[in-house]
């Protein structure tokens with residue numbers, strides 16, 4: 001199996017966690033006799049500093065020329081005063097648009113070993129396995145007009161969707177649900193927003209093609225509550241762009257930490273893989289970053305871009321093994337014996353690597 005992976009580590013903890021993820025991919029290649037090549041590129045704040053642009057052309061070209069793009073995180077407080085189109089985050093939005101993936105898959109799974117890591121009670125998180133399907137190329141992020149008029153003190157963003165944009169992401173949600181627990185929960189704000197009324201009507205129509213899948217609609221505000229209250233009730237959760245951004249971070253609480261969450265964006269020319277978390281400037285450079293979200297993202301690369309399902313599972317199993325053995329980074333150390341020191345980013349990466357090589 002040959003795979004050319006563009007690695008865009010980005011800012012803050014991005015490079016720290018991505019290093020651990022690529023180590024795992026290298027191990028899989030070595031153990032399975034695969035030919036994985038890694039091409040590094042600049043994105044985000046580090047790219048602005050070195051080239052003046054958050055997404056240099058060389059990076060975009062390398063990404064478009066690859067089989068998969070693995071991204072760490074972007075964002076750096078030193079650019080906070082810049083307008084949105086000049087910030088590190090603009091590089092991420094530009095590459096998402098250029099690669100064309102519109103369905104962002106964000107699994108949120110409660111690992112039994114992490115039952116005490118979540119502030120939720122173990123009986124609430126037990127057996128939770130939610131898959132968010134977040135629309136990634138529409139809504140407020142890309143709608144026009146958008147501006148901030150500093151003279152009149154007025155600003156505008158536009159939430160816009162077309163029927164076709166909703167149909168294509170809804171189909172992904174229903175296809176995935178039909179291979180899982182056969183339930184789609186579509187999230188909107190149809191009691192207030194026209195866009196949400198179009199969303200609800202369109203998803204209802206798409207559902208007719210999937211009679212084995214049950215569809216329910218939830219308003220986003222009460223959904224934020226239901227997800228914490230009875231997370232086990234949800235299978236596939238289909239959302240527009242911003243609602244999915246917010247709810248998937250919230251679902252990090254179920255797993256114990258935002259640092260546990262992986263993602264894959266499919267449907268475009270090249271799939272994009274990124275952990276859900278950001279650059280975490282508050283812990284960057286301290287060795288405290290949890291690399292498991294990035295490592296589980298590497299497993300998604302194997303599953304969705306290399307068709308290596310068995311290897312993807314082996315990586316996920318290696319993560320289980322390490323967690324079952326009691327190893328924790330600081331963010332998931334809640335409920336551990338206070339005398340037990342958390343492991344660093346690098347140590348956690350090495351432990352997963354070791355568990356993986358011993359299992360294959």
Ligand code: NAD
Pocket residue numbers: 013017072073074075076077089092257258259260274275276277278279280281282283288289290291293331
């Ligand atoms: P964040 O996700 O970076 O961090 C939120 C909190 O979670 C912080 O306390 C952080 O320390 C913790 N955290 C996040 N990832 C962790 C990990 N792997 N291990 C342990 N703890 C972890 O969100 P934020 O602080 O709101 O944003 C910081 C910057 O990141 C901003 O510039 C934002 O725009 C950017 N951001 C980028 C992405 C991305 O590149 N995909 C995603 C989200 C936020």
Ligand code: IPM
Pocket residue numbers: 075089092093245276278
């Ligand atoms: C995410 C992030 C991004 C988003 C930002 C950094 C543009 O929060 O990937 O969840 O809002 O999509």
Ligand code: MN
Pocket residue numbers: 245246249276
């Ligand atoms: Mn986010």
